Amino acid sequence: MESRPRFDVSEIEDLLGDGKDDGDRSLMAVLEEIQARYRYLPKDALILVSERMGVPLSQTYSVATFYNGFSLKPKGKHVINVCLGTACIVRGSRRVLDRISESLGIQPGETTEDGQFSLETVNCLGACALGPIVVMDGDHYGKMTAAKAKKLLAESFPEGVGA
């Protein structure tokens, strides 16, 4: 948990700029920047954004919870994303997901208790020739099988992955 950047009011104020932006549209842009910076949307940041932009907190919360790209919970240090697009599914990506889920001891959408790993799924990365695909910390690993996924985790994290 310690490795996560701490929420900093002055940074959010920088993101908000001089507040002259063209109305509503910048709310999403601001939230996207906060999400990119902290890998989640801290509650205090949402309150601050609402106050400064003059948007009701209910609306900010509504936008923040509607889109899959935003998270109200902190993400793990390592993010593992398994593609569940149709092309990956017909090539067996569910088996890959099950194996990673079992190895990490968490369900898709969850983060391990030590804050090290988040397991996520995506509905298509558009790199279907490589299916089934796993993206780990931004790197693509193609043509995965359950056995390869287990090996990938073991090789990438020799110190173990939780469960």
Place this chain on the structure above:
Amino acid sequence: MIRTCDELVDLRNSLSAQRDGNSRYVAVCGGTGCRALGSEGVFGALESEIKKQGMDDQVTLKMTGCPGFCEKGPLVLVLPEGLSYQGVKVEDVPDLVSKTLVGGEIVESLLYADPTTDEKIAYESEIPFYARQRPQLLGMNSRLDPTSITDYIALEGYVALSKVLSGMSPDDVIEEVTKAGLRGRGGAGFPTGAKWRITRDVPGDVKYVICNADEGDPGAFMDRAMVEGNPHRLLEGMLIGGHAIGAAKGFVYVRAEYPLAAEHLRIAIGQAREYGLLGGNILGSGFDFDIEIVLGAGAFVCGEETALMASIEGRTGEPRPRPPYPSVSGLWGKPTNINNVKTWSNVPIIIEGGAEQYAQTGTERSKGTKIFSLVGKINNTGLVEVPIGTTLRELIFDVGGGIPGGKEFKAVQIGGPSGGCIPKEHLDTPIDYESLTALGAMMGSGGMVVCDEDICMVDLARYFMTFVQEESCGKCVPCRLGTRAMLEVLTRITEGEGQVGDIEYLEELAQQIKQSSLCGLGQTAPNPVLSTIMNFRDEYEAHIHDGRCPSHACKPLIHYSIDLEKCTGCGRCLHDCPAGAISGAKKEPHSIDPEVCVKCGSCYELCKFEAVLVE
């Protein structure tokens, strides 16, 4: 800064003169697929090796967009011969440079090998995958660096814009697009010229154009390849559309999952502004136009036009009823014209070559080419561009190279969560908007997921319903709860708990959801279920009446065992089994304890001797 059409011509002439047609040009595919396979490393290695071998003044090296053959990446194309190297690795680079670029020889080991005859094919134009295509839209991708506006200008880029601004009225442009017979490539196939005409004729000083690049259909990635590979053509199409419709502002709504596409677009917009092709008084014509990028945040429903506009306005991406259509009341209540990436990108081609030439390709009712993504259980995964009216058989077997592993073709799923599954009886159907709809599928984005005999159609229908359940925005009841009810029934069937009457119940629910949902997502959500019932009713019946999954895919209905004759006792499955269900001494046939087995299928996937049986 280019101030007039003449200055643009001068710039193009000087750029083309530098780009000698006979000089050596090496294109490394920089599309997302090839990057994932390591093309950036190959590019870096080529760069230093070319220098090392003293060829840097004779060879132009470029990181280009995607030519489509993702299966064989990383792809390297050597011009002017059109030599196609495939599966290139960093360690192949020294040979490639010394043999081909210095010595003029071909590196046999990097060539495409025909899967049936093993014959090597050296030239891109002779590889069956490419030979049958008509790459009007994708063809330019491997010829230019998408981050270079001068590459695009040198290859006749912005010619169409200058033609429009120097002598075509908005009405002329709309007339030309109408005559070309272009229909919306987003999937619904609405005539583009007619849509532009409506938006132009609605009174109002402020109008907008939008490019829908929120490509969310799983299995479709042609829009990504086009934005990544040739962003300037998209901008040019939007500029022409903006002029025709009377808009001064355009938005491109890009899916957040496509960071490279967004980056290339951002670079292209910056360059176009710098060159005076976006901004005020473009090419001295008095036409003002600018384009802004809006990033999505991961919501499939935002591909629906009214939800997309809500998202651009900064709200939750919930659709609203139509009418009023965006042409009348769109973004911030202003008349707005929304088209897909491919539709916009077709526009410069129509204007440049003329409507008559454009309309020579395609069928009576659908003109031009269409890009499909061939994915799933197919040999040549990738993007293919063919004239509309090509048959499914030609696409899947001639271009796509058929099904891997000697398996039988079962169906092709077209149109994603809004589409359907087409069985082999209809493989000779020419593909156009109407024929696909008649078969219970739809053109949609053009994603084609090929399924072999191992794919259970009921399970696939359940997959799409799970998808829709997750992505339904929840605003209207039929979509939110109706699809959940359908999912429950489908889940029950795939678990062997199906009841007599379930098929009829699904059909009834489907009709109600189709008729009463608010937007396209809900209205088309039952299609994958209806089309599989229509074409594969026997599979549903086998699950319900016999408790049997004919494809051996539904976990609760299958069990795994080991063929004692074939098992060599290698121990691979035993070591991998997550449940510890497999036992046996080394080099002795193993066995699976059905009580312990979790049916993950990993042993089946892993066994090299086909000794694991599934029944």
